[in-house]
Amino acid sequence: MLIKDKNKRFKRLRELRKTPGKRYKRFREWQKEPHHVKPMSPEEHVCPTCNKRYVGNYCPRCGQSSMIGRYSFKNAFLLFIDVWGLGNRGMFRTIRDFFLRPGYMIGDYLRGMQMAYFPPFKMLFLICALGLLVDTGMNIKGINRFELYMQQEKESSEKRQASAQTDNSLTVTGKEASVIASKTIYDIENKAGENNQLAVLIALLLFSGPFYLLFRHCPAIPDLRFSECFVAMVYIVNMVLICTIIPSFFCFSFKAEARFDMVAALLAIIPIKQLSGYSYVGTVWRMIVALIPFGLIAFFLYFSVAMFVFISAHPELLK
Ligand SMILES: [Zn+2]
Numbered sequence: 612m613l614i615k616d617k618n619k620r621f622k623r624l625r626e627l628r629k630t631p632g633k634r635y636k637r638f639r640e641w642q643k644e645p646h647h648v649k650p651m652s653p654e655e656h657v658c659p660t661c662n663k664r665y666v667g668n669y670c671p672r673c674g675q676s677s678m679i680g681r682y683s684f685k686n687a688f689l690l691f692i693d694v695w696g697l698g699n700r701g702m703f704r705t706i707r708d709f710f711l712r713p714g715y716m717i718g719d720y721l722r723g724m725q726m727a728y729f730p731p732f733k734m735l736f737l738i739c740a741l742g743l744l745v746d747t748g749m750n751i752k753g754i755n756r757f758e759l760y761m762q763q764e765k766e767s768s769e770k771r772q773a774s775a776q777t778d779n780s781l782t783v784t785g786k787e788a789s790v791i792a793s794k795t796i797y798d799i800e801n802k803a804g805e806n807n808q809l810a811v812l813i814a815l816l817l818f819s820g821p822f823y824l825l826f827r828h829c830p831a832i833p834d835l836r837f838s839e840c841f842v843a844m845v846y847i848v849n850m851v852l853i854c855t856i857i858p859s860f861f862c863f864s865f866k867a868e869a870r871f872d873m874v875a876a877l878l879a880i881i882p883i884k885q886l887s888g889y890s891y892v893g894t895v896w897r898m899i900v901a902l903i904p905f906g907l908i909a910f911f912l913y914f915s916v917a918m919f920v921f922i923s924a925h926p927e928l929l930k
Contacts, residue, residue, distance in 0.1 A: 643715055646716075717847070718886050720842070775793065
């Protein structure tokens with residue numbers, strides 16, 4: 612009797628130990644499963660606007676949703692967020708899937724499930740707008756963090772210029788050059804900060820070229836198109852940008868924020884792995900290789916802007 616009891620208890624313990632593994636397995640299966648649309652109810656509706664009788668979610672004549680009934684707080688809230696274009700197309704599902712199955716979600720979107728998810732470019736612009744709001748005052752301290760940051764950059768740029776002026780090892784031209792270089796770096800940073808959506812899109816274009824070359828024959832989507840690759844990148848950038856709003860909102864120090872943003876950018880490995888179907892090792896080395904030309908092009912652009920500013924400040928050099 613006692614032994615039987617013990618055996619039972621052991622069995623239960625063993626099962627308990629297995630449960631987290633089982634749960635994880637079920638979670639992994641759920642992650643890979645595409646989003647299911649509920650079957651349509653056969654219920655007949657009468658459109659309140661045009662009196663048409665129909666079955667389905669929308670009136671075939673005027674397009675009014677069959678969900679519209681009498682006013683409720685839920686309806687009012689949905690209309691309220693619809694002002695910013697957030698009401699339709701699973702905004703909340705997109706955010707949930709962003710965190711739980713980002714790469715698989717992007718795959719679903721690329722395979723044509725467009726109505727199920729929030730469109731990527733619209734999302735990018737909304738997230739950038741939200742990020743700007745948070746940076747310029749909508750945070751827990753209510754301060755303009757962007758201005759504060761640029762103020763700090765200005766001060767350190769001026770410090771660098773001053774130290775170049777007093778550096779006796781430099782010639783006069785050398786002094787001027789380092790002052791201009793320091794100014795140019797500040798100007799570029801300022802411009803990139805003001806037009807951050809554009810900066811993000813340019814950076815994306817630079818990265819997606821080599822990225823596409825390395826991922827176009829990936830196991831999950833063996834005939835990946837460049838346009839699809841670009842859309843996928845926009846989604847991934849959205850994911851990273853959502854994460855980077857967190858430290859701004861909670862007013863981390865700029866150093867801590869930079870570290871947090873780095874980790875957020877590293878998280879991009881997860882959706883890329885899920886989307887491509889490569890292993891983690893396969894994903895990481897391809898991402899690193901894709902970053903090399905990106906770094907070179909970015910450096911070249913930076914260098915040519917600096918040269919342009921320098922030469923336009925010193926036209927006598929060309930004579
Ligand atoms: Zn109607």
